[in-house]
Amino acid sequence: MIESVLVANRGEIALRVIRGARELGIRTIAVFSEPDRGAPHVVHADEAYPIGPARAADSYLNIGRLLEVARRAGAQSVHPGYGFLAERADFAAAVSGAGLVFVGPAPKTIRAMGNKTEARRRMEAAGVPVVPGTSEPLASGREARGVAEAVGFPVVLKAAAGGGGKGMRVVREPGDAAGAFGAAMREAEAAFGDGRIYIERFLERPRHIEVQLLGDAHGNVVHLFERECSIQRRHQKLIEEAPSALLGEEERRNMGEAAVRAARAVDYVGAGTVEFLYQDGEFFFLEMNTRLQVEHPVTEMVTGIDLVEWQFRVAAGEELAMRQHEIPLEGHAIECRITSESPFDGFLPATGVVGELEIPGGPGVRWDGGIARGTEIGLHYDPLLGKLIAHGTDRETAIRRMRRALRELGIGGVSTSTPLLSLIMEEPDFRAGRISTRYLEEHPDLFHAEVPPSARRALVAAAALLEHSAGSGRASPRIRRTAAPLSAWTRAAAATDPPRPNGR
Amino acid sequence: MIESVLVANRGEIALRVIRGARELGIRTIAVFSEPDRGAPHVVHADEAYPIGPARAADSYLNIGRLLEVARRAGAQSVHPGYGFLAERADFAAAVSGAGLVFVGPAPKTIRAMGNKTEARRRMEAAGVPVVPGTSEPLASGREARGVAEAVGFPVVLKAAAGGGGKGMRVVREPGDAAGAFGAAMREAEAAFGDGRIYIERFLERPRHIEVQLLGDAHGNVVHLFERECSIQRRHQKLIEEAPSALLGEEERRNMGEAAVRAARAVDYVGAGTVEFLYQDGEFFFLEMNTRLQVEHPVTEMVTGIDLVEWQFRVAAGEELAMRQHEIPLEGHAIECRITSESPFDGFLPATGVVGELEIPGGPGVRWDGGIARGTEIGLHYDPLLGKLIAHGTDRETAIRRMRRALRELGIGGVSTSTPLLSLIMEEPDFRAGRISTRYLEEHPDLFHAEVPPSARRALVAAAALLEHSAGSGRASPRIRRTAAPLSAWTRAAAATDPPRPNGR
């Protein structure tokens, strides 16, 4: 087995990998940028080393410095997490070149799937259905417009090196093509250092359904069923489920087999995901993510299989212990992404320092977080604070449990997606499984939710009581720790005790 | 379904019941004593009402006041949790008498099983094996000595009304019988208001294995397999597992069937547990707990069945949805009780205010807690702060996961059982499943664990750096939030950046 790992990431996924590694007895080596000195992934690792300033290009994306730390700390392997360098073939190659184990697929696999146009060609050859569109990057805004008119509107522009919705733009009219091309190229350039953009037919109301895969170095590939990730905003996933509420047994099998074909086409080793768009009974290959996904916990909860554990085992050369027919699919799991954004204010990024932090507990609830009291939420990195996952015997139970857990979750000091997620858990279309990637657009009422009268009354009462307690001078805003102001109920109760001088 | 419930308890179990009820859409009504005004069960309930001063007899055990609150708040049912009034037949009868649903078995069932001597008679009649001993309470220390000599030493004295190890004493020599009888009687009187004591043969190195049951009002009874609770101190459970590492398939079936016979003998409705002592291939009925157990989560994690949900469903008259052969047993779960005690100081009770609180997360980990930052840990109530539960595909995986989770758990401001539990997770006999109720006695080294050299060095360094940072005046003990004192590594790293005026 692998003895030590450098985790080339931060936030909740670094902590997730550290947990998985530690359970296998693997020594964990964290890295941190300057503002992350006191971050949870540093505190929870066995070792931690600085790698530079806040800007990702100078720290978490600095391959030379990461390998230098790996060498000095005696790391035997490197786990990239997701984002940052996770899908950079040159990083995987550099890790291998330094004599270390890269916990992920081979550089050629990453390269094949990382280039979206190359991936399309491979998938078509392997008999995996793809969305109509180009296989070559676009040269200019003018070409974008021309190709779009040929494919037929609406179309979507996507970064060739992309993922996670960055560098993505939907174009519905010829006149918008050139402007959208420019914006997508700038975003892609900033996010991936690669501004190449290609074009595809845009499906109007698709569902985003993806299949989790595991492959080993001995030629075995299994799928762990699908996840439905249709609830998105700005092409970024917000809520994910396993299994999909929509698929029947036959569709599930067809999609799983197509995903396995896709993985075999690129000799896939490790954990990976094939994303599909599903509309009107048809599904199309969207892209393959050659890494762990943010939403992997829902799959872990319905199959009982620890994906990080198997990433390490497969990287160490072990053979997969489970065959396809042995993989269970039990109950239903839902994940909510808790992000530092103001959902009722156009999803504007929110910043702050995490104050009070209340983590939900009890049956069927899992919290994969990357924050602690005192964590500074800035703008340097991804706004994902953590993931709340609920599992139940069926979708209805999982939703009820998630609603309960969201109510328990308390993150002080920074605005989060939590109140919107709570509203979605109550919304009839979501509860009935009537969802698509346009769900949020089609439910604008969610964003104009009034504060209910009882909550408004509580806020008014709290403000008045706090001010009253703080006193006119406001020098010592104290409230007694016992029930204060004393509730009349307490008094009534006390009055049944033996008489006291001030009893009524 | 039931629409509202008054939860007649506090701490982690009140929170557990509130969570279960909320997921079913049941309005939750908490009660609190004066020091519990700001406690988590108050904060998380839909409603909360004061019931009196700290002393349990004046609040959580005050039946009249509880029923008065239930009436005024319009509660439709009462859930007793465990401890306090959970096994008081008069309380169950009073609740029913007030026209409310008691979430638990009928008063006659509680009465039959609550009286340990009566329970023995019933079990013998139903063909459930019992430990040799008396069926009548003892009248005096002198009689205790006489009966003990007849049964044969060692013997154990137990409270007829008891449970949880209170009022329990082991006697190995005739001369100790009278003193032990007095102490047991005082404890039983204080804990249950019932000082009756009976006697049994004491098994030298038994394992404590218990079977979880669910019964409905339509005559259906199923068991949810066993839990092993052998790791105890002062007859109080510390670590519980499901399933037992010891039982074979046939023993598991025999014990399960005996437990179902026991439940049928008293027309059991609700969730209950039959406890057995197991030694050398034989098992003996110990007692039946007519309520939810502290350790119920391990059963929930291996069967996927929510016991609190089924308590409510059965109380509402629903029929059990699962038949015996449909109940799965998947993987292995372990629970560690996190108590406010100093394990390296004779398990002395510890008090304090919870400061920092770090809850473990990630895959397969569940936290059922009753504390939050600011919770005052006093001496009025049970020292159980919360329960940490880990689930894995097998016992070894569950243990590794628990070890990882214990390392993540941080409770500032009060001594807890955590460091001892961590040591047990590493101890070879525990890892091999070689355990009995005498495990802790037989592993005294666990209590004399040295602080390892690396930890000692870290403590010395931290103390010196804190004092250094605080400065001579100690007026402003501040440490900069960025890495300070700046690590030489950071400097070395910075030196590879473009030259700066102060670069070396």
Add this chain to the structure above:
Amino acid sequence: MTRSNATSHPGTRYVVSLLGERHDVEVRSDGTIVIDGFRLHASLAPTGPPHTAASRPPLSGEGYSLLLDGTSFALRARGGHGGEWRLELDGRAVEAEVLDPRAHRMRQLSAKAGTGAKLAPLKAPMPGLVVQVPVEEGQVVEAGDTLLIVEAMKMENELSAPAAATVSRLRAAPGDAVEKGQLLVEFAEAEEA
């Protein structure tokens, strides 16, 4: 909750402004509170660790449990200056202002003096980097027209005009790093359509 009636517990009166509405509140010494004429039992208790008066953390909210006629609410609160409180409930943050009735009347009178119809200037809703400014000073814009593109957290955010107006002054240019709340665009009076 009951309609308030005459009582032997005269309380302290406040005007609470919250979510754009004004509420008349009376905190009584008998453990009740009267909100807009309705009387409720009220109990507020901090849930976090105790602090001395001097050690109150000013930078993050403290937790409180509020019981209002028995209904339980978990809040976080942070006090500002002059009766301002920032409250968090169910994941939403709300600003409240608590004044005594006389201070509230004074505030209203002074506000009336300076009312105008000009569109409020656009301020940065979050910190970020200005990427594009597709409008010019003097340009007439319609509601929804993009005024600036600001990059934050690797995403481009388009800030658009809330109503028809004339851009009178641009306070930011591409490449500028802006702080939250920083003035970006000022407007002249709205054009009549």
Add this chain to the structure above:
Amino acid sequence: MTRSNATSHPGTRYVVSLLGERHDVEVRSDGTIVIDGFRLHASLAPTGPPHTAASRPPLSGEGYSLLLDGTSFALRARGGHGGEWRLELDGRAVEAEVLDPRAHRMRQLSAKAGTGAKLAPLKAPMPGLVVQVPVEEGQVVEAGDTLLIVEAMKMENELSAPAAATVSRLRAAPGDAVEKGQLLVEFAEAEEA
């Protein structure tokens, strides 16, 4: 970790007493620390929310991250008076005393003057209620003999003699509520066995 050698970064010296042992420590300005002659890279950072100097919570420990030659430790710390620190690591609480070398020597000298062989008095290890006191003043007790029974958290706790001794004074009686650390039993000189 390396043996310390001559350096151009002269540091500040401390004597740290912890778990019954004394350690010589030098904190250097180059980000290293020398413990009993061994030099390590050291970095300490608080993890909790920031507090102003005036608002440090005195009643509960603050979290810190310590990196010692790269090895990561999560600690909680609370400062007392005169160089005393209460530290928590891996769930264990440890008291430390940090003095400069001169203060440490003074402390040692004054301690030597008043050494005696008398058994330390028994103090209450936790708060509770005294249930029984089965010994009398003047009684000779053996190691392990029960001196008091104290009830706490509904359990009876037997407090026994740590060594053979004569009970010189009983400071508690059945029914007394006692605080943690309260004096319960004083002893005369130990009997020779």
